[in-house]
Amino acid sequence: MSHADGSAQGEAGGGEAPLMAHGSVLKTGILNGKIATWLFLGSEVMFFTGLIGAYIVLRFGQDTWADPTAADYPLNIPLTAANTFLLICSSVTLVWALQSIQEGKRAAGNWGLFLTTLFGAVFVGVQAYEYYALFVHEGMRPDSDIFGSCFYAMTGFHGLHVFLGVVAMAVLTVMGWRGCFGPKKYAPVEFTGLYWHFVDLVWILLFAIVYLM
Template identity: 40%
Template sequence: MATETEDAHDEGHHLPAVEDWPRGFGEASWWPFVTALGAAGIYVGAALFLMGTSGIVPTLAGPVIFVGSIGVFLVGLYGWLYHAFVTHFWERGADEHSASKLRWGMIAFLISEVATFSAGFTYFIFIRANAWPPEGAELPPLLGSLVIINTALLLASSVTLHFAHEAIREDKRGRFLGLLGATLLLGIVFIGGQVYEYYEFIAHEEFTLTSGVFGSAFYGLTGLHGLHVSMGAVLLGIVFARALMGQYSAERHVSVTTASMYWHFVDAVWIILVAVLYVGAELNAGI
């Protein structure tokens, strides 16, 4: 047993696992567990926030757990992806079959994400079909320059990422790095813009998660999307770090492909969200 353990360490495996599982494929790891724990904590934090508004638990408990869980989730995601794809990049062969499996895996994941967002949009359409605005609700002005700027930023990031992907496929590394860095910067600025929008609504408009059914729909959908953009920024950050390490070429860029698929998806969801949530809420007549 000691010999097997030493051999596993010699092959470059990482704790806590020292043996391949199952049957020599992949490596057991705590990172998926850490990521799942952070995701669960996000829901717990949201529930505690609602309980805090009723005085059942301390008011700060929910926000603290929510923000901390997002941090745990993003750290877990980073560790998971780093150890899965980065540490032994050049030791692995450029296997088209494996690359195809990763692409189809991302497609399957995005299909599940369509179902997740569809549930949120269905909820909003259901409440929007009744008397509008909801009785007793004072809706803040949603459409403004900030939404337009955020939308322009996210659309621009899709354009820069598309051309970054094209650049690495043509082995133009300098152009690839510049456009990928610009994409990451645009995504971070978008997240900052959404945080600022929340601040404006909560501090100046007194429009919060507990502001009736529309408040829950607005913050539920925009918050879910913001979390996905943050996840996308982590993915792009890992891809950018790997690009700086010289880990991509015209023949080896499947991670760029899958990250691009995810980023274009969240961009498309944002366009639908603006059309349905922001514009839809401003219309006077029920649908």
């Protein structure tokens, strides 16, 4: 392992390096932070697989399940679809922010980070409203039935991840406005972005599995 000096170090997949002031790289030429982020995401894959796997197995083990064609089906699909759209938008604004920072467009990068934070916060807010409506109006609670416990476990843990991502994005936004990022110093945005895109990816799967299937 060698320590980089901020001018010539690891590269991002055969292209330009995500330069850091005090980053370090492995012999592979990849920043330690990127390796660590991907290892963390690998553990997250297994975590959500446990939840999704339990959901699928429990569902196959049941003869009856929440019926989407029934009049009293509790889930609000249009609202959740709009929320899914918001999360996709947040991933796009984050890609835009990173690209802007890499190209030295600081203001655009800061706005991209701010919009990502905003979209993420609205997502969490809409999910909180959804939970309120399910609890109060639909009477659907985690202890109502297996569907309820699966639903709250899966969407709740995902929501917690989004909330933590929003906090991280808010910190990055403040750092951005303070001028902490630039064309040669954007690794924190890229690494946090990997986490954010992963959370978006998990939601794409959860939306299909929990809400549409």
